[in-house]
Amino acid sequence: MATSCFSFSTNCLLPTANLTIGRAVTLYFQLLTFNFLLIMSEAKIRVLLAKPGLDGHDRGVKVIARALRDSGMEVIYTGLRQTPEQIATAALQEDVQIVGLSILSGAHMTIFPRVLELMREKGMDDVVLFGGGIIPEDDIPKLKLHGVGEIFLPGTSTDEIIKYIRENVKPRD
Amino acid sequence: MSTKDDAAIISNPVEESLQEWEEQHLAESLRRMPESRDEFTTVSLKPIKRLYTPADIEGIDYDRDIGYPGAPPYTRGIHPTGYRARPWTMRQFAGFGSAFDTNRRFKYLLEHGQTGLSTAFDLPTLMGYDSDHPISEGEVGKCGVAISSREDMEVLFGGIPLDQVTTSMTINAPASMIFAFFLAAAERQGVKLRDIGGTLQNDILKEYIAQKEWIYPPRPAMRLITDTFRFCADKMPKWNSISISGYHIREAGATAAQELAFTLRDGIEYIEYGIRAGLDVDQFAPRLSFFFNAHNDFFEEIAKYRAARRIWYRVMKERFKAVNPKSWQMRFHTQTAGVSLTVQQPINNIIRVAIQALAGVIGGTQSLHCDGYDEALALPTERAALIALRTQQIIAHETGVTNTVDPLGGSYFIEKLTTELEEEAWEYFHKIDAMGGMVEAIEAGFPQKEIQESAYQYQRAVERGEKVIVGVNEYEMETSELGEPNILQIDETVAQLQMERLSELRNRRDGKAVQAALDALCRGAEDPQVNTMPLLIDCARADCTLGEMCDALRPVFGEYQEPDF
Numbered sequence: 001m002a003t004s005c006f007s008f009s010t011n012c013l014l015p016t017a018n019l020t021i022g023r024a025v026t027l028y029f030q031l032l033t034f035n036f037l038l039i040m041s042e043a044k045i046r047v048l049l050a051k052p053g054l055d056g057h058d059r060g061v062k063v064i065a066r067a068l069r070d071s072g073m074e075v076i077y078t079g080l081r082q083t084p085e086q087i088a089t090a091a092l093q094e095d096v097q098i099v100g101l102s103i104l105s106g107a108h109m110t111i112f113p114r115v116l117e118l119m120r121e122k123g124m125d126d127v128v129l130f131g132g133g134i135i136p137e138d139d140i141p142k143l144k145l146h147g148v149g150e151i152f153l154p155g156t157s158t159d160e161i162i163k164y165i166r167e168n169v170k171p172r173d
Numbered sequence: 174m175s176t177k178d179d180a181a182i183i184s185n186p187v188e189e190s191l192q193e194w195e196e197q198h199l200a201e202s203l204r205r206m207p208e209s210r211d212e213f214t215t216v217s218l219k220p221i222k223r224l225y226t227p228a229d230i231e232g233i234d235y236d237r238d239i240g241y242p243g244a245p246p247y248t249r250g251i252h253p254t255g256y257r258a259r260p261w262t263m264r265q266f267a268g269f270g271s272a273f274d275t276n277r278r279f280k281y282l283l284e285h286g287q288t289g290l291s292t293a294f295d296l297p298t299l300m301g302y303d304s305d306h307p308i309s310e311g312e313v314g315k316c317g318v319a320i321s322s323r324e325d326m327e328v329l330f331g332g333i334p335l336d337q338v339t340t341s342m343t344i345n346a347p348a349s350m351i352f353a354f355f356l357a358a359a360e361r362q363g364v365k366l367r368d369i370g371g372t373l374q375n376d377i378l379k380e381y382i383a384q385k386e387w388i389y390p391p392r393p394a395m396r397l398i399t400d401t402f403r404f405c406a407d408k409m410p411k412w413n414s415i416s417i418s419g420y421h422i423r424e425a426g427a428t429a430a431q432e433l434a435f436t437l438r439d440g441i442e443y444i445e446y447g448i449r450a451g452l453d454v455d456q457f458a459p460r461l462s463f464f465f466n467a468h469n470d471f472f473e474e475i476a477k478y479r480a481a482r483r484i485w486y487r488v489m490k491e492r493f494k495a496v497n498p499k500s501w502q503m504r505f506h507t508q509t510a511g512v513s514l515t516v517q518q519p520i521n522n523i524i525r526v527a528i529q530a531l532a533g534v535i536g537g538t539q540s541l542h543c544d545g546y547d548e549a550l551a552l553p554t555e556r557a558a559l560i561a562l563r564t565q566q567i568i569a570h571e572t573g574v575t576n577t578v579d580p581l582g583g584s585y586f587i588e589k590l591t592t593e594l595e596e597e598a599w600e601y602f603h604k605i606d607a608m609g610g611m612v613e614a615i616e617a618g619f620p621q622k623e624i625q626e627s628a629y630q631y632q633r634a635v636e637r638g639e640k641v642i643v644g645v646n647e648y649e650m651e652t653s654e655l656g657e658p659n660i661l662q663i664d665e666t667v668a669q670l671q672m673e674r675l676s677e678l679r680n681r682r683d684g685k686a687v688q689a690a691l692d693a694l695c696r697g698a699e700d701p702q703v704n705t706m707p708l709l710i711d712c713a714r715a716d717c718t719l720g721e722m723c724d725a726l727r728p729v730f731g732e733y734q735e736p737d738f
Contacts, residue, residue: 054296054312056385059425059512062625063632080385080735083308105296106551106663110311136550136660137516153516154549155645157636 045169048096050078050087052115055105060132060154064100067158073165084111088118091127097169098149100161101131108135113146126170132156187227199223216470216640217428218630219593225585233588238483242537242578245490247482248591250537251502255578260569262540264341265562266508268293268318269552270667272328275318279333281555287562289371289540291341292329293317293552294351299386301347301723304671314667316552317343321675321720323713326354327361336364340371341416341506341540346388348375349397350722353709360714372413372462372506375401378439379418381615383425383624385735388723391612393730397705398443399450402457404706413462415443416506422620423466424512426628429477430594432466434601435611435620437484441602442611444493458489459499465538467529468510474529475581476590478536481505484595507533508542514549518644519658522546527564534568535581541565551660618738625738675718682716690715691725698729 049065051058058080065077076094078087091099099119103111108131116129131143132152140151150164213221222229233239240246243253252258265287267278279290295317297309303321304313313319320326330340335358344351352373359369377394380387387394398415405414419427419436427435440461447457463481467474485503489495509529514522523546530543543561545553553561569575581587608614615621634640641647690712697703712722 054300054302054308054386055316056380056387057425058385059628063426063629066625066629067632079737104316105312106315107296107311134549134551136662138660155515155517155642157646158632159636 044072044074045098045165046074046076046094046096047165048076048078048087048091048094048099050082050090050099050101051080051103052082052084052087052101052111053103053105053107054081055103055107056080057104058102060104061100061102064102064132064158064161068162068165071162073162084114084118087115088122088124091119091124092122096127097172098128098130098165101129101133103131103133103135106134108133108143109139112143112148116147128168128170130164130168132161191226191228210639214639215429215473216468216631217430217473217627218634219428219430219473225589227585229585229589230592233592238592239582239588245498245501246486247502248479249579249582251482251504251539253578255537256534256569256575257578260575261534261538261565262289262339263287263562263565263569264289264291264339264506264540264542265558266291266293266341266343266542267558268295269316269661270314270318270663271670272318272320272325274314274667276329276331276333278555278558279329282558282562283333283338285559285562286566289339289341290333291542292343294342294344295319296386297321298351298719299344299346301350301388301719303675303718303720304668305675306720309668313665313671314663319667319671320351320354321671321718322678323354323357323716324674324678325671326351326358330355330358330362334364335359335362336368336370340369341374342372343374345374345377345380345384346386346394347719347723348373348377349401349706349709350712350719352401353706353713353722354719356710357713366408367410369409370411372416373401374418374464375415376418376439376464378442378611378615379421379436381733381735382422382435382439382620383427384421387733389726389730390733391615393726394733395442395446395612396450396701399446399452400704400706402443402447402460403450403452403704405460406452406457410460412460413504414457414460416462416464417443418464420464420466420508422624423468423510425624426631427624428627429468429470429473430597431601431620431623431627433477433481433484433594434598435624436463436465437481437488437598438602438605438611438614440485441488441492444489445610448493454489454493454495455497455500458493458495459497459502462539463503463505465505465507465533466510467507467533467536469513469525469529471528471532472581472587472590473594474532475536476587476594478505478507478533478538479579479582479587479591480594480598482537483591484598504539506540506542507536507538509533509544511544511548514544514546515642515645516549518650519546519549521644522549523560523564526561527568530564531568531572531574534574535579537579547658547660550658552663554659554661557658616736618736621738678716678718686715687712687717687721690717691721694722695725695729698726 049061065075068075078090128149130149135151239248242250265282268275295314296312298320302309304319402414405412417440419432422435423432482503486501489501509526513525526543533541543564545557545561547557605614694708694712697705697708
């Protein structure tokens with residue numbers, strides 16, 4: 001978020017040097033623009049996508065990363081084989097609002113609860129955890145009981161995931 | 174009428190009559206009833222024409238480009254009699270839980286008429302970790318069978334004579350270690366190496382490209398593979414030392430043309446590395462096998478298999494100057510497309526699988542796996558695996574498609590499509606050759622990026638509704654009578670059992686012999702002239718575990734880190 005604010009504010013300050021109208025007016029518009037851009041940049045949701053465990057099937061996570069980026073979100077993809085510790089740490093460092101795990105290996109009942117536990121330990125109570133992959137339907141309510149926000153199964157459209165993220169991320173101050 | 178006369182007829186230009194048809198029949202029809210879409214495309218988004226005629230195959234020469242089955246260029250198959258002598262090998266991929274669990278599934282499938290075995294390993298095994306390694310937590314026995322030792326392998330094939338049933342093993346990064354366990358287990362059965370038939374997947378290039386289960390960087394990994402080529406060429410005449418796989422490339426999102434191109438270019442790379450390692454091409458090329466996907470687009474898939482055989486013949490003959498006809502003949506296994514299976518209304522997957530399998534058969538596959546209808550949810554249950562086997566048996570015995578060889582040969586559409594796919598593959602070969610080879614192309618991320626792009630374009634086509642998936646973006650149901658199959662559950666008792674077995678093995682074995690075998694392996698690996706295969710078999714005999722063998726080579730070979738593409 002810091003980066004995008006910086007780039008926007010630089011851009012909106014540049015024209016002021018060339019303006020001949022009153023300084024106060026300029027500043028007024030400048031502030032208006034700045035505030036507007038700040039709101040826009042705040043709307044840029046930060047998402048961490050991760051592939052935990054040993055599974056290397058990354059077609060889905062890569063398609064989703066691109067779709068989220070195309071929809072205007074900031075996406076950080078961890079790459080393959082991240083431990084729950086690495087994922088929770090990355091989520092904290094990257095200051096994301098939502099974390100998505102892609103698991104096709106059957107290890108979901110071990111990995112989701114572990115990542116959640118670590119996120120809570122690190123104080124990320126307002127960060128949502130969701131996921132997708134090859135996950136039997138019976139396991140979904142169990143994962144939700146642990147605190148997983150949503151599980152998306154094969155065949156989900158990227159629009160559905162984008163909508164879910166927009167509706168479920170907690171606003172930041 | 175002889176086939177040569179047919180060829181003469183089909184190569185006649187028809188431009189005049191075609192134009193007449195377009196004016197007199199087509200134009201009016203389009204006015205009355207416009208076509209439903211501007212463009213019709215395959216599942217690979219390849220445009221397909223309304224009609225194919227002799228005009229489309231004008232440049233195709235029957236003898237040069239199509240020919241006869243069992244003869245160059247093998248477009249119509251590698252056996253003169255197709256499936257009339259015997260059908261393809263029905264080889265259902267199976268593996269879950271412990272070696273005991275999978276051994277029971279193997280026997281169940283053999284009892285019900287399966288003719289070959291195919292082993293799926295769990296992720297720790299695929300990555301070269303023992304079941305008791307901390308990184309294996311939660312993954313032991315989940316997406317395949319857990320094998321950490323020679324003893325696990327003996328349990329896996331207990332009561333199955335390895336000189337009578339051919340066995341395929343889907344293992345890549347630690348392929349030579351798992352192969353060593355297998356050969357040590359066969360030795361205990363009293364079976365001779367020369368009598369063992371089967372296939373080691375052993376295809377690391379497609380791991381970097383698509384499936385991403387790797388350990389070492391590409392170059393040392395290629396050395397392990399050429400060591401197995403040499404070992405098998407010397408000692409195992411019935412064993413396929415590699416299965417060069419397009420399956421995973423396709424699953425990762427490649428088009429049919431990309432699957433064809435990258436897989437065959439991988440094949441070229443293996444031949445080149447074998448030759449560089451000092452092998453004669455005709456010494457090892459006859460035991461190279463291939464593995465393709467069978468996706469939903471029926472004709473495109475059939476054309477792909479036909480193109481694959483023709484390209485391989487040309488590559489082996491022209492590029493590598495192979496003289497043994499066995500080196501020219503592409504033999505391949507086919508598996509239906511896991512990625513095409515839907516969670517929604519899963520029973521529908523039985524139909525998808527049957528149509529995909531039919532394409533594989535009409536394309537002339539040597540062996541076939543049909544996916545279980547429940548595999549978008551979990552590993553297949555016994556019931557799903559049995560239906561998948563029965564699907565193959567129905568195709569083989571009821572449909573009549575085995576009566577004649579290459580039944581679609583000569584179809585204007587199929588021949589044109591075969592030729593177009595071949596051309597697309599050659600274009601990719603030129604690009605990859607210009608990069609210095611497939612290892613270099615992989616290091617530059619070229620095939621990876623091409624596949625990612627195709628995967629994304631397909632997803633967009635589905636979301637725009639241009640590609641219909643029944644039950645997913647059309648004909649949806651809230652709660653489905655066609656859904657909710659029972660699921661195969663693998664619980665953590667498998668991991669517990671594996672830990673106990675491994676701990677007991679580590680206590681019982683001769684620690685000095687283990688260390689000596691691992692030391693010898695490391696020394697051998699440092700010298701490129703030494704074949705690592707016999708050293709790995711010594712490790713397996715000494716009861717070194719999979720993780721110990723793989724770890725021993727990490728300091729020598731390094732570990733692969735995927736660059737960010």
